[in-house]
Amino acid sequence: MNTIKLRVLTLAMLAVASAPALSESQTVPMPVPNEASIPKGPMGDAIKRGKALLTDTHKQLPKNVGNGLNCTSCHLNAGTTAYASPWVGLAGAFPEYRSRSGKIISLQERINDCFQRSMNGKPLAFDSAEMNAIMAYMKWLSTGVPTGTNVTGRGFEKIDTSLKPNPVHGKSIYTAQCASCHGAEGQGTKNPQGGYIFPPVWGKDSFNVGAGMARMYTAAAFVKHNMPLGQGGTLSAQDAVDVAAYFTQQPRPDYAARVKDWPKGDKPKDAR
Ligand code: HEC
Numbered sequence: 001m002n003t004i005k006l007r008v009l010t011l012a013m014l015a016v017a018s019a020p021a022l023s024e025s026q027t028v029p030m031p032v033p034n035e036a037s038i039p040k041g042p043m044g045d046a047i048k049r050g051k052a053l054l055t056d057t058h059k060q061l062p063k064n065v066g067n068g069l070n071c072t073s074c075h076l077n078a079g080t081t082a083y084a085s086p087w088v089g090l091a092g093a094f095p096e097y098r099s100r101s102g103k104i105i106s107l108q109e110r111i112n113d114c115f116q117r118s119m120n121g122k123p124l125a126f127d128s129a130e131m132n133a134i135m136a137y138m139k140w141l142s143t144g145v146p147t148g149t150n151v152t153g154r155g156f157e158k159i160d161t162s163l164k165p166n167p168v169h170g171k172s173i174y175t176a177q178c179a180s181c182h183g184a185e186g187q188g189t190k191n192p193q194g195g196y197i198f199p200p201v202w203g204k205d206s207f208n209v210g211a212g213m214a215r216m217y218t219a220a221a222f223v224k225h226n227m228p229l230g231q232g233g234t235l236s237a238q239d240a241v242d243v244a245a246y247f248t249q250q251p252r253p254d255y256a257a258r259v260k261d262w263p264k265g266d267k268p269k270d271a272r
Protein backbone atom coordinates (compact mmCIF):
# COMPACT_ATOMS: atom_id res chain seq x y z
CA MET A 1 0.00 0.00 0.00
CA ASN A 2 1.39 3.44 -0.82
CA THR A 3 1.77 6.07 1.87
CA ILE A 4 -1.10 8.26 0.65
CA LYS A 5 -3.55 5.34 0.81
CA LEU A 6 -2.21 4.38 4.23
CA ARG A 7 -2.69 7.91 5.51
CA VAL A 8 -6.26 8.08 4.20
CA LEU A 9 -7.01 4.75 5.83
CA THR A 10 -5.48 5.81 9.16
CA LEU A 11 -7.44 9.08 9.12
CA ALA A 12 -10.65 7.18 8.38
CA MET A 13 -9.97 4.82 11.28
CA LEU A 14 -9.23 7.72 13.60
CA ALA A 15 -12.48 9.38 12.57
CA VAL A 16 -14.43 6.24 13.46
CA ALA A 17 -12.60 5.77 16.74
CA SER A 18 -13.20 9.37 17.86
CA ALA A 19 -16.79 9.60 16.65
CA PRO A 20 -18.55 8.97 19.99
CA ALA A 21 -16.58 11.71 21.77
CA LEU A 22 -17.55 14.23 19.12
CA SER A 23 -21.26 13.42 19.20
CA GLU A 24 -23.61 13.80 22.24
CA SER A 25 -21.75 13.32 25.53
CA GLN A 26 -21.80 9.83 26.98
CA THR A 27 -23.51 9.32 30.34
CA VAL A 28 -21.74 7.52 33.19
CA PRO A 29 -22.97 6.59 36.71
CA MET A 30 -22.40 9.32 39.30
CA PRO A 31 -19.61 8.53 41.76
CA VAL A 32 -19.36 10.66 44.93
CA PRO A 33 -15.85 10.65 46.40
CA ASN A 34 -15.37 9.88 50.09
CA GLU A 35 -14.41 12.85 52.33
CA ALA A 36 -11.48 10.74 53.57
CA SER A 37 -9.94 11.01 50.09
CA ILE A 38 -9.39 14.78 50.47
CA PRO A 39 -5.60 15.11 50.51
CA LYS A 40 -3.64 16.74 53.34
CA GLY A 41 -1.85 20.02 52.61
CA PRO A 42 -2.69 23.18 50.63
CA MET A 43 -4.83 21.40 48.00
CA GLY A 44 -6.92 19.68 50.65
CA ASP A 45 -7.34 22.98 52.51
CA ALA A 46 -8.60 24.62 49.29
CA ILE A 47 -11.09 21.79 48.66
CA LYS A 48 -12.47 22.14 52.20
CA ARG A 49 -12.64 25.93 51.90
CA GLY A 50 -14.49 25.59 48.59
CA LYS A 51 -17.06 23.30 50.17
CA ALA A 52 -17.50 25.76 53.08
CA LEU A 53 -18.05 28.67 50.66
CA LEU A 54 -20.67 26.74 48.69
CA THR A 55 -22.61 25.53 51.74
CA ASP A 56 -22.39 28.75 53.81
CA THR A 57 -22.29 31.26 50.95
CA HIS A 58 -24.57 33.94 52.39
CA LYS A 59 -22.45 34.35 55.53
CA GLN A 60 -18.99 33.78 54.03
CA LEU A 61 -19.25 35.89 50.87
CA PRO A 62 -21.39 38.91 51.85
CA LYS A 63 -19.91 41.06 49.04
CA ASN A 64 -20.96 38.54 46.39
CA VAL A 65 -24.34 37.41 47.71
CA GLY A 66 -27.36 39.71 47.49
CA ASN A 67 -30.00 37.42 48.98
CA GLY A 68 -30.51 34.92 51.80
CA LEU A 69 -29.46 31.78 49.93
CA ASN A 70 -26.48 29.43 49.86
CA CYS A 71 -25.39 27.65 46.70
CA THR A 72 -26.54 24.43 48.34
CA SER A 73 -30.09 25.76 48.87
CA CYS A 74 -30.62 24.39 45.35
CA HIS A 75 -27.55 22.18 44.71
CA LEU A 76 -28.53 19.86 47.55
CA ASN A 77 -26.07 18.02 49.82
CA ALA A 78 -23.05 20.07 48.74
CA GLY A 79 -23.73 19.39 45.07
CA THR A 80 -23.85 15.59 45.34
CA THR A 81 -27.58 14.90 44.80
CA ALA A 82 -28.57 13.55 41.38
CA TYR A 83 -31.31 15.63 39.68
CA ALA A 84 -30.61 18.58 42.01
CA SER A 85 -28.05 19.90 39.49
CA PRO A 86 -25.04 18.08 41.04
CA TRP A 87 -21.53 19.44 40.60
CA VAL A 88 -20.03 15.95 40.23
CA GLY A 89 -18.28 15.63 36.86
CA LEU A 90 -18.47 19.31 35.91
CA ALA A 91 -14.69 19.77 35.90
CA GLY A 92 -14.50 17.70 32.72
CA ALA A 93 -17.80 18.91 31.22
CA PHE A 94 -16.81 22.58 30.81
CA PRO A 95 -16.03 24.62 28.72
CA GLU A 96 -19.46 24.09 27.20
CA TYR A 97 -21.86 25.86 24.84
CA ARG A 98 -24.84 27.51 26.53
CA SER A 99 -27.74 28.92 24.57
CA ARG A 100 -28.59 31.48 27.32
CA SER A 101 -25.13 33.04 26.79
CA GLY A 102 -25.02 32.21 23.08
CA LYS A 103 -21.39 31.09 23.38
CA ILE A 104 -18.98 28.64 24.93
CA ILE A 105 -18.41 29.39 28.61
CA SER A 106 -15.97 28.16 31.26
CA LEU A 107 -16.93 26.58 34.58
CA GLN A 108 -15.88 29.85 36.30
CA GLU A 109 -18.28 31.81 34.10
CA ARG A 110 -21.07 29.30 34.88
CA ILE A 111 -20.39 29.67 38.61
CA ASN A 112 -20.55 33.47 38.29
CA ASP A 113 -23.86 33.16 36.39
CA CYS A 114 -25.34 31.61 39.54
CA PHE A 115 -23.70 34.32 41.72
CA GLN A 116 -25.37 37.03 39.64
CA ARG A 117 -28.77 35.38 39.17
CA SER A 118 -29.52 32.63 41.70
CA MET A 119 -27.70 34.57 44.45
CA ASN A 120 -28.73 38.00 43.09
CA GLY A 121 -25.13 39.08 43.72
CA LYS A 122 -21.79 39.89 42.15
CA PRO A 123 -19.26 37.69 40.32
CA LEU A 124 -16.01 36.47 41.89
CA ALA A 125 -12.72 37.39 40.22
CA PHE A 126 -11.57 34.40 38.14
CA ASP A 127 -8.14 34.40 39.83
CA SER A 128 -9.41 34.96 43.40
CA ALA A 129 -8.59 32.51 46.20
CA GLU A 130 -12.35 31.96 46.62
CA MET A 131 -12.92 31.00 42.96
CA ASN A 132 -9.90 28.70 43.04
CA ALA A 133 -11.21 27.04 46.22
CA ILE A 134 -14.62 26.47 44.60
CA MET A 135 -12.93 25.07 41.48
CA ALA A 136 -10.74 22.80 43.65
CA TYR A 137 -13.84 21.39 45.38
CA MET A 138 -15.66 20.79 42.07
CA LYS A 139 -12.55 19.18 40.58
CA TRP A 140 -12.25 16.86 43.58
CA LEU A 141 -15.97 16.05 43.26
CA SER A 142 -15.30 15.09 39.64
CA THR A 143 -12.68 12.47 40.54
CA GLY A 144 -13.22 9.37 38.42
CA VAL A 145 -15.60 10.99 35.91
CA PRO A 146 -13.98 10.85 32.46
CA THR A 147 -13.53 14.21 30.71
CA GLY A 148 -16.27 14.84 28.18
CA THR A 149 -18.88 12.61 29.84
CA ASN A 150 -22.01 13.53 31.82
CA VAL A 151 -23.05 11.85 35.06
CA THR A 152 -26.50 10.29 35.34
CA GLY A 153 -28.61 12.87 37.15
CA ARG A 154 -26.77 15.92 35.80
CA GLY A 155 -29.12 18.90 35.85
CA PHE A 156 -32.72 18.08 36.65
CA GLU A 157 -35.27 15.41 35.85
CA LYS A 158 -36.91 15.85 32.44
CA ILE A 159 -40.34 17.43 32.67
CA ASP A 160 -43.07 17.44 30.03
CA THR A 161 -43.09 21.07 28.84
CA SER A 162 -46.43 20.61 27.08
CA LEU A 163 -48.18 20.49 30.50
CA LYS A 164 -50.34 23.60 30.91
CA PRO A 165 -49.90 25.37 34.27
CA ASN A 166 -52.74 26.06 36.69
CA PRO A 167 -51.35 28.61 39.17
CA VAL A 168 -54.59 28.73 41.20
CA HIS A 169 -54.29 25.00 41.92
CA GLY A 170 -50.56 25.64 42.44
CA LYS A 171 -51.34 28.09 45.23
CA SER A 172 -53.37 25.46 47.10
CA ILE A 173 -50.51 22.96 46.77
CA TYR A 174 -48.08 25.61 48.02
CA THR A 175 -50.25 26.34 51.08
CA ALA A 176 -50.72 22.66 51.90
CA GLN A 177 -47.24 21.27 51.16
CA CYS A 178 -44.65 24.06 51.07
CA ALA A 179 -45.71 26.96 53.31
CA SER A 180 -44.88 25.13 56.57
CA CYS A 181 -41.18 25.52 55.72
CA HIS A 182 -40.97 28.26 53.07
CA GLY A 183 -43.59 30.55 54.70
CA ALA A 184 -47.06 31.67 53.60
CA GLU A 185 -45.47 34.70 51.89
CA GLY A 186 -42.55 32.70 50.44
CA GLN A 187 -40.30 34.46 52.97
CA GLY A 188 -38.69 31.28 54.36
CA THR A 189 -37.95 30.53 58.02
CA LYS A 190 -35.11 32.53 59.55
CA ASN A 191 -32.39 31.02 61.69
CA PRO A 192 -32.03 33.04 64.93
CA GLN A 193 -28.23 32.71 64.46
CA GLY A 194 -28.44 34.41 61.02
CA GLY A 195 -29.43 33.22 57.56
CA TYR A 196 -32.30 30.82 57.01
CA ILE A 197 -33.26 27.34 58.20
CA PHE A 198 -35.71 27.10 55.28
CA PRO A 199 -34.79 29.40 52.38
CA PRO A 200 -37.17 31.96 50.85
CA VAL A 201 -38.75 31.10 47.47
CA TRP A 202 -39.80 34.64 46.59
CA GLY A 203 -39.32 38.22 47.82
CA LYS A 204 -36.18 40.33 48.29
CA ASP A 205 -34.05 37.51 49.76
CA SER A 206 -34.79 35.07 46.93
CA PHE A 207 -33.25 34.36 43.49
CA ASN A 208 -33.85 37.03 40.83
CA VAL A 209 -35.97 36.91 37.66
CA GLY A 210 -32.91 36.03 35.53
CA ALA A 211 -32.21 32.81 37.48
CA GLY A 212 -32.81 29.33 36.04
CA MET A 213 -35.09 28.65 39.02
CA ALA A 214 -37.34 31.56 37.93
CA ARG A 215 -38.26 29.51 34.85
CA MET A 216 -41.45 27.55 35.43
CA TYR A 217 -40.42 24.22 33.89
CA THR A 218 -36.91 24.31 35.41
CA ALA A 219 -38.42 24.99 38.85
CA ALA A 220 -41.03 22.26 38.30
CA ALA A 221 -38.31 19.74 37.44
CA PHE A 222 -36.36 20.65 40.60
CA VAL A 223 -39.45 20.54 42.81
CA LYS A 224 -40.80 17.26 41.42
CA HIS A 225 -37.64 15.36 42.28
CA ASN A 226 -36.60 17.18 45.47
CA MET A 227 -39.52 18.83 47.27
CA PRO A 228 -41.17 18.75 49.77
CA LEU A 229 -37.74 18.14 51.32
CA GLY A 230 -37.40 14.45 52.16
CA GLN A 231 -40.48 13.57 50.09
CA GLY A 232 -39.16 14.16 46.59
CA GLY A 233 -41.04 12.31 43.85
CA THR A 234 -44.43 12.49 45.60
CA LEU A 235 -45.89 15.32 43.47
CA SER A 236 -47.21 14.50 40.00
CA ALA A 237 -45.60 16.34 37.08
CA GLN A 238 -48.80 18.40 36.70
CA ASP A 239 -48.77 19.38 40.41
CA ALA A 240 -45.09 20.32 40.16
CA VAL A 241 -45.80 22.54 37.13
CA ASP A 242 -48.79 24.12 38.94
CA VAL A 243 -46.88 24.94 42.13
CA ALA A 244 -43.90 26.21 40.09
CA ALA A 245 -46.23 28.42 38.04
CA TYR A 246 -47.44 29.91 41.33
CA PHE A 247 -44.16 30.61 43.16
CA THR A 248 -41.93 31.56 40.19
CA GLN A 249 -44.32 34.39 39.26
CA GLN A 250 -44.32 35.99 42.73
CA PRO A 251 -42.39 39.25 43.23
CA ARG A 252 -38.58 38.83 43.32
CA PRO A 253 -35.49 40.95 42.53
CA ASP A 254 -35.09 42.09 38.92
CA TYR A 255 -32.06 41.27 36.75
CA ALA A 256 -31.55 44.06 34.24
CA ALA A 257 -28.91 42.22 32.16
CA ARG A 258 -31.42 39.49 31.28
CA VAL A 259 -32.37 41.47 28.12
CA LYS A 260 -29.04 40.22 26.70
CA ASP A 261 -29.91 36.55 27.31
CA TRP A 262 -30.45 34.15 24.42
CA PRO A 263 -28.75 36.39 21.83
CA LYS A 264 -29.40 33.80 19.11
CA GLY A 265 -33.18 34.18 19.52
CA ASP A 266 -33.81 30.69 20.96
CA LYS A 267 -35.35 32.00 24.21
CA PRO A 268 -37.42 29.27 25.94
CA LYS A 269 -41.14 30.00 26.42
CA ASP A 270 -40.93 29.96 30.22
CA ALA A 271 -38.04 32.48 30.50
CA ARG A 272 -39.03 35.76 32.16
C1 HEC B 1 -32.05 29.32 43.43
C2 HEC B 1 -31.39 28.08 43.09
C3 HEC B 1 -29.89 28.09 42.82
C4 HEC B 1 -28.89 28.57 43.62
C5 HEC B 1 -29.02 29.24 44.97
C6 HEC B 1 -27.65 28.32 42.92
N1 HEC B 1 -27.89 27.70 41.75
FE1 HEC B 1 -26.52 26.98 40.43
N2 HEC B 1 -28.00 26.36 39.21
C7 HEC B 1 -29.35 26.51 39.44
C8 HEC B 1 -30.09 26.06 38.29
C9 HEC B 1 -31.62 26.09 38.14
C10 HEC B 1 -29.14 25.60 37.36
C11 HEC B 1 -29.40 25.05 35.96
C12 HEC B 1 -29.89 26.18 35.13
C13 HEC B 1 -30.20 25.80 33.74
O1 HEC B 1 -29.39 25.11 33.12
O2 HEC B 1 -31.25 26.22 33.26
C14 HEC B 1 -27.83 25.80 37.98
C15 HEC B 1 -26.63 25.43 37.38
C16 HEC B 1 -25.38 25.57 37.97
C17 HEC B 1 -24.15 25.07 37.42
C18 HEC B 1 -24.01 24.29 36.10
C19 HEC B 1 -24.48 22.88 36.29
C20 HEC B 1 -24.35 22.02 35.05
O3 HEC B 1 -24.67 20.82 35.10
O4 HEC B 1 -23.95 22.54 34.00
C21 HEC B 1 -23.15 25.40 38.28
C22 HEC B 1 -21.68 25.09 38.16
C23 HEC B 1 -23.77 26.11 39.38
N3 HEC B 1 -25.12 26.19 39.16
C24 HEC B 1 -23.09 26.62 40.45
C25 HEC B 1 -23.69 27.36 41.48
C26 HEC B 1 -22.95 28.06 42.50
C27 HEC B 1 -21.45 28.06 42.65
C28 HEC B 1 -23.88 28.68 43.30
C29 HEC B 1 -23.63 29.61 44.45
C30 HEC B 1 -22.77 30.74 44.16
C31 HEC B 1 -25.19 28.33 42.79
N4 HEC B 1 -25.03 27.56 41.67
C32 HEC B 1 -26.39 28.71 43.37
C33 HEC B 1 -29.92 26.98 40.59
C34 HEC B 1 -29.26 27.54 41.65
Ligand code: HEC
Nearest residue numbers: 072073074177178181197198199200201223227228229243
Ligand atom coordinates in the same frame (compact mmCIF):
# COMPACT_ATOMS: atom_id res chain seq x y z
C1 HEC C 1 -39.66 20.23 55.44
C2 HEC C 1 -39.39 21.56 54.96
C3 HEC C 1 -39.64 21.82 53.48
C4 HEC C 1 -40.80 21.65 52.76
C5 HEC C 1 -42.15 21.15 53.26
C6 HEC C 1 -40.52 22.12 51.42
N1 HEC C 1 -39.22 22.54 51.33
FE1 HEC C 1 -38.34 23.41 49.72
N2 HEC C 1 -36.55 23.46 50.72
C7 HEC C 1 -36.36 23.10 52.02
C8 HEC C 1 -34.97 23.26 52.37
C9 HEC C 1 -34.32 22.99 53.72
C10 HEC C 1 -34.32 23.73 51.20
C11 HEC C 1 -32.84 24.03 51.05
C12 HEC C 1 -32.02 22.79 51.08
C13 HEC C 1 -30.73 22.93 51.82
O1 HEC C 1 -30.36 24.04 52.21
O2 HEC C 1 -30.12 21.88 52.05
C14 HEC C 1 -35.36 23.87 50.19
C15 HEC C 1 -35.14 24.37 48.92
C16 HEC C 1 -36.15 24.73 48.04
C17 HEC C 1 -35.97 25.49 46.83
C18 HEC C 1 -34.66 26.06 46.30
C19 HEC C 1 -34.12 27.15 47.17
C20 HEC C 1 -34.96 28.40 47.22
O3 HEC C 1 -35.19 28.89 48.33
O4 HEC C 1 -35.42 28.89 46.17
C21 HEC C 1 -37.20 25.61 46.22
C22 HEC C 1 -37.53 26.34 44.95
C23 HEC C 1 -38.15 24.90 47.06
N3 HEC C 1 -37.47 24.37 48.15
C24 HEC C 1 -39.50 24.75 46.77
C25 HEC C 1 -40.39 24.00 47.55
C26 HEC C 1 -41.76 23.71 47.16
C27 HEC C 1 -42.42 24.22 45.90
C28 HEC C 1 -42.29 22.95 48.16
C29 HEC C 1 -43.66 22.35 48.21
C30 HEC C 1 -44.04 21.44 47.14
C31 HEC C 1 -41.26 22.78 49.18
N4 HEC C 1 -40.11 23.41 48.75
C32 HEC C 1 -41.44 22.12 50.38
C33 HEC C 1 -37.34 22.65 52.89
C34 HEC C 1 -38.64 22.37 52.56
